[in-house]
Amino acid sequence: MEELTKLGSTVTELRFALDTFYFLVSGALVMWMAAGFAMLEAGLVRSKNTTEILTKNVILYSIACVMYLLVGYNIMYVDNAEGGWLPSLGMLIGSQSADASHALEADFFFQVVFVATAMSIVSGAVAERMKLWAFLFFSVVMTGIIYPVEGYWTWGQGFITKLGFVDFAGSGIVHMTGATAAIVGVLLLGPRKGKYGPNGQVNPIPGSNLPMATLGMFILWMGWFGFNGGSQLMLSDAANASSVAKVFVNTNTAAACGAISALIVCKMIWGKADLTMVLNGILAGLVAITADPLSPSLLMAGVIGLVAGAVVIFSIVGLDRIKIDDPVGAISVHGVAGFLGLMCVPLSNSDATISAQLIGAAVIFTWVFCSSFIVWYVIKMTMGIRVTEEEEYNGMDSSDCGIDAYPEFVTVKSAS
Incomplete structure (x- = not known):
């Protein structure tokens, strides 16, 4: 009997170790998405703004880690009443007991990379004309307060969850949140110089x-397997292992179908294969399936990707027509596709309802929009959020960083 008890204890410890290891590796994959956002945004902005956009991505990740450690995680998860509206401040992670600390540290690492992902979405949308320090100040509030509060209402077992809202890995909680904060910043900033002509024409800025x-x-596609797969939280039994496998396959299928859908729509509209639209179609498929990558069949996951890949193109074009300038398409990819993903959940998940999904999305949007507007507006009225016209013309690298990303290609004027 004693040997059986020891064997059972050993098995329990092994399962705990396996689940924790899987949790941490998934977190590392999501952390690698920071590199994906940095490379994607750096490639889609002009060369004169490359160093600045890379700097933003490095520092925002660091700010997210610190603010979520000091404030955000406690707001979102620690000592909060289930079904509540107001989160408590709880205790810092370091003040927990030894056993609780080990469990919290693994969970904290996985959760903090999601916070950084939400903030990375903002970075691309406000690129090429926002002051670096204004963006970083907003990052402090976004990662320390704005995201954790709506995170408590949802993943922290707050009132939205009690209404029946379902968001498996964050189509709304992470992606729509980042896009909502981004659109507020874009509206207050205004478009880049030369983006829109006097007669309403849209001037492409490659x-x-x-x-x-x-x-x-x-890189983002690869990291998404940790994003969605890790959200299963466990791997150490047959049921969870099968669920993780299904999540991986559905995630991959939605992305691939998003690419094909975007390519076909581009061909139908412009007669060309627009690479930037194909890239956004892939990301839109990934964002949409994130709301529930477990419940849909493989065919349904493909359909979700197909729809998202097409919708994101019309969204990008539509925002341009109303002069909302988003250099990388972040608002459409993460906001529109995120909302689409939330609305698709009831099609395959009997635990979700359209009404609960709509209420959850509306609450998240309202909270993030209003709180972001207040923060952005205060920053605008104090230190300002937009660089001068001269700084924008010369590039953010020169004014904010003093380093060119591609110094060998800088044109040197002749002294003669």
């Missing part, structure tokens, strides 16, 4: 490095 943007997309 990115500087499509190979880099493509690399960024593939």
Whole structure:
């Protein structure tokens, strides 16, 4: 009997170790998405803004880690009443007991990379004309307060979850949140100089490095397996292992179908294969399936990807027509496709309802929009959020960083 008890204890410890290891590896994959966002955004902005956009992505990740450690994680998860509206501040992670600390540290690492992902979405949308320090100040509030509060309402077992809202890995909680904060910043910033003509025409501003943007997309595609797969939380029994496998396959299928859908729509509209739209179609498929990559059949996952890949193109074109300037298409990819993903959940998940999904999306949007507007507006009225016209013309690398990303290609005027 004693031997059986020891054997059972050993098996339990092995399962705990396996699940924890899987959790941490998934977190590392999601952390690698920071590199994907950095490469994607750097490739889709002009060369004179490359160093600045890379700097933003490095520092926002660091700010997210610190703010979520000091404030955000406690707001979102620690000592909060289930079904509540107001989160408590809880205790810092380091004040927990030894056993609780080990469990919290693994969970914290997995959750903090999601916070950084939400903030990375904002980075691309406000690129090429926002002051670096204004963006970083907003990052502090976004990662420390804005995201954790709506995160408590949803994943932290707050009132939205009790209404029946379902968001498996964050189509709304992460992606729509980042897009909502981004659209507020874009509205207050205004478009880049020269983006729109006096007669309503849209002037394309091509990115500087499509190979880099493509690399960024593939990094994001790879990291998404940790994003969605890790959200299953466990791997150590047959049922969970099978679920993780299904999540992986559905995630991959939605992305692939998003690419094909975007390609076909581009061919039908413009007669060309627009690489930037194909990249966004892939990401839209990934964002849409994130709401529930477990319940749909393989065919349904493909359909979700097909729809998202097409919708994102019309969204990008539509935002341009109303003069909302988003250099990388982040608002459409993460906001529109994120909402689409939430609305698709009831099609395959009997635990979800259209009404609960709509209420959850509306609450998230309202909270993030209003709180972001207040923060952006305060920053605008104090230090300002937009660089001068001269700084924008010369490039953010020169004004904010003093380093050119591609110094060998800088044109040197002759002294004669």
